[in-house]
Amino acid sequence: MADKLDWLNKHLVLIRYTSLSDVIEKEGYKIRPDLAELFKGETGAEAMIGKFADVGRFKCACELMAYTAHRRAAVWWGYRCVLSLMEELRINPAEERDIADIGASLEPEVPDFAKIKPPEPNPALIAKAKADVGELEAELQKAREQIDPRILKVFDEALEAGYQKFKSIHGIHPLDLIKKLGERIGEDEHPIDPNSPIFQEAAKLKAQLAAVQKETVETIKSVIPPKVPEHEKKVRDNALAAVFRWVAAPDAENSQKCLDIGNECPDTPAGLLSLSSFWAYGDLLPLGEQPVPTPPGLAANGLCQVFLLCALHQGGTRKVKERYEEYFRLGFEVLTGADNWEAPLAAGKAPHEDAAFASANAGGGSGAQAPTAQTDPAASPSPAAENGKGAAAPEPSAGGNADAAPPPAYKRWKPEGDVP
Numbered sequence: 001m002a003d004k005l006d007w008l009n010k011h012l013v014l015i016r017y018t019s020l021s022d023v024i025e026k027e028g029y030k031i032r033p034d035l036a037e038l039f040k041g042e043t044g045a046e047a048m049i050g051k052f053a054d055v056g057r058f059k060c061a062c063e064l065m066a067y068t069a070h071r072r073a074a075v076w077w078g079y080r081c082v083l084s085l086m087e088e089l090r091i092n093p094a095e096e097r098d099i100a101d102i103g104a105s106l107e108p109e110v111p112d113f114a115k116i117k118p119p120e121p122n123p124a125l126i127a128k129a130k131a132d133v134g135e136l137e138a139e140l141q142k143a144r145e146q147i148d149p150r151i152l153k154v155f156d157e158a159l160e161a162g163y164q165k166f167k168s169i170h171g172i173h174p175l176d177l178i179k180k181l182g183e184r185i186g187e188d189e190h191p192i193d194p195n196s197p198i199f200q201e202a203a204k205l206k207a208q209l210a211a212v213q214k215e216t217v218e219t220i221k222s223v224i225p226p227k228v229p230e231h232e233k234k235v236r237d238n239a240l241a242a243v244f245r246w247v248a249a250p251d252a253e254n255s256q257k258c259l260d261i262g263n264e265c266p267d268t269p270a271g272l273l274s275l276s277s278f279w280a281y282g283d284l285l286p287l288g289e290q291p292v293p294t295p296p297g298l299a300a301n302g303l304c305q306v307f308l309l310c311a312l313h314q315g316g317t318r319k320v321k322e323r324y325e326e327y328f329r330l331g332f333e334v335l336t337g338a339d340n341w342e343a344p345l346a347a348g349k350a351p352h353e354d355a356a357f358a359s360a361n362a363g364g365g366s367g368a369q370a371p372t373a374q375t376d377p378a379a380s381p382s383p384a385a386e387n388g389k390g391a392a393a394p395e396p397s398a399g400g401n402a403d404a405a406p407p408p409a410y411k412r413w414k415p416e417g418d419v420p
Contacts, residue, residue: 012046012065012335014073020045028297029067035060058324062307065331067300071280074299076247076341077334078273078306081327082240083351085269085310094315096227100217232265237352239270244350246277247341252286259286269309276302 023029023045031039038055042048045068052061066074144152167173172180193199242261246254259278265271279299284292311323318326333339344351 012049012068012332013337014070014335015045015065015068016070017045017068019043020048023064023067026296027067027300028295029064029300032060053328058321058328059307059311061328062324062331063304065328065335066303066307067297069300069331069335071282071299072247072250073334073340074303075243075250075273075277075280076339077331078276078303079240079243079247079351080330080334080339081307081310082269082273084326084330085313085316085323086352088316088318089313092315092317094313099220099224232268235261235265236268236270239265239268239274240352241350242274243270243277244341244344244352246281248345250277250281252281252283255281255283255286269306269313272302272309273306276306 017023017026020029020039020043024031035057038051038057039048042051045064049061049064049068052058052064065077069077147155163174170177239261242254242258246258255278258274258281262271262274262278266275276299278286279294279302282291282294284294307324307327310327311320316323330339344354347354
């Protein structure tokens with residue numbers, strides 16, 4: 001099997017094309033315009049994959065690997081990536097959201113920092129103001145006592161006459177006016193009329209939005225059946241079982257089963273991987289009399305979409321970039337022969353059915369940072385590996401220790417003469 005070959009851990013060998021020109025011409029790989037500068041001067045597919053990894057473009061590296069990989073190994077790689085996602089979701093499941101909650105709340109939420117709080121009364125300031133007023137009244141009374149009563153009487157009569165004149169013109173006594181002004185100090189300067197036309201129109205608009213939201217939810221629910229977790233798990237397990245059977249024996253019958261089961265859940269990573277396995281067989285009519293070749297790049301493109309579905313899946317313990325780095329690590333192990341399907345076949349149990357296997361091969365466990373690329377010459381294979389004996393791959397811990405340091409993403413192998 002692959003893990004017994006003497007090129008183990010040296011370089012990618014389970015690939016169909018070694019040159020970029022072959023990948024482009026025979027598989028229809030497209031070079032994105034924004035990546036054209038990175039491709040300058042590179043002609044080898046493996047060298048370009050390493051270059052992507054060196055600059056942290058693990059998504060691009062995974063895509064190019066999918067187009068160059070041997071199809072059977074590529075499907076096993078996709079299978080291992082789905083297992084990695086399943087392990088993440090086992091630790092941190094995705095929260096299901098009811099579609100009826102979308103747009104249900106029409107009221108905008110004002111953050112705390114933007115809320116205006118009414119000023120709170122200051123007891124000390126109020127007490128001081130009352131004391132000041134009391135002092136002024138006492139001083140006024142004291143001053144009146146010092147004035148000749150006859151003069152004070154004439155003054156009061158004249159003052160009252162002025163007040164009455166003011167009242168005859170404005171309809172209110174000046175002292176009553178001052179009293180009312182004092183009462184209005186505590187009132188809202190700009191009162192809001194709840195019966196204002198703007199509030200009436202806002203209420204109509206909210207009612208219309210609520211009606212549209214309700215109709216939309218009912219329409220969506222009428223065409224999309226509700227999720228049944230037990231059924232979804234069964235379909236997923238069936239798809240993974242079909243993929244594993246195909247990897248073990250990629251024949252016409254197993255390819256047809258991948259097609260049939262994959263069509264039941266094509267929008268899930270496991271379902272799309274099952275369809276990708278069917279495309280990887282190379283015949284669109286595996287049980288027919290005449291073979292119908294699969295279009296170039298269809299299987300590789302399907303595998304790339306499997307990676308994308310896994311990377312964007314809600315829940316889990318990794319972010320999108322970390323997932324792609326982990327998927328690159330898994331792919332590098334597969335394409336160098338360090339990881340293959342021999343052990344599960346010998347055990348007679350598919351990995352997705354074996355929780356211990358999935359946990360032990362989860363690539364660092366919960367929350368582990370995906371490893372980074374290494375380009376230092378010191379990261380080259382050991383002398384034993386260069387002499388053709390192969391370096392043994394590290395054995396995964398039986399319990400899947402989350403604290404253990406993850407293995408390096410890959411090691412750039414170069415011939416001895418090219419090492420500076």
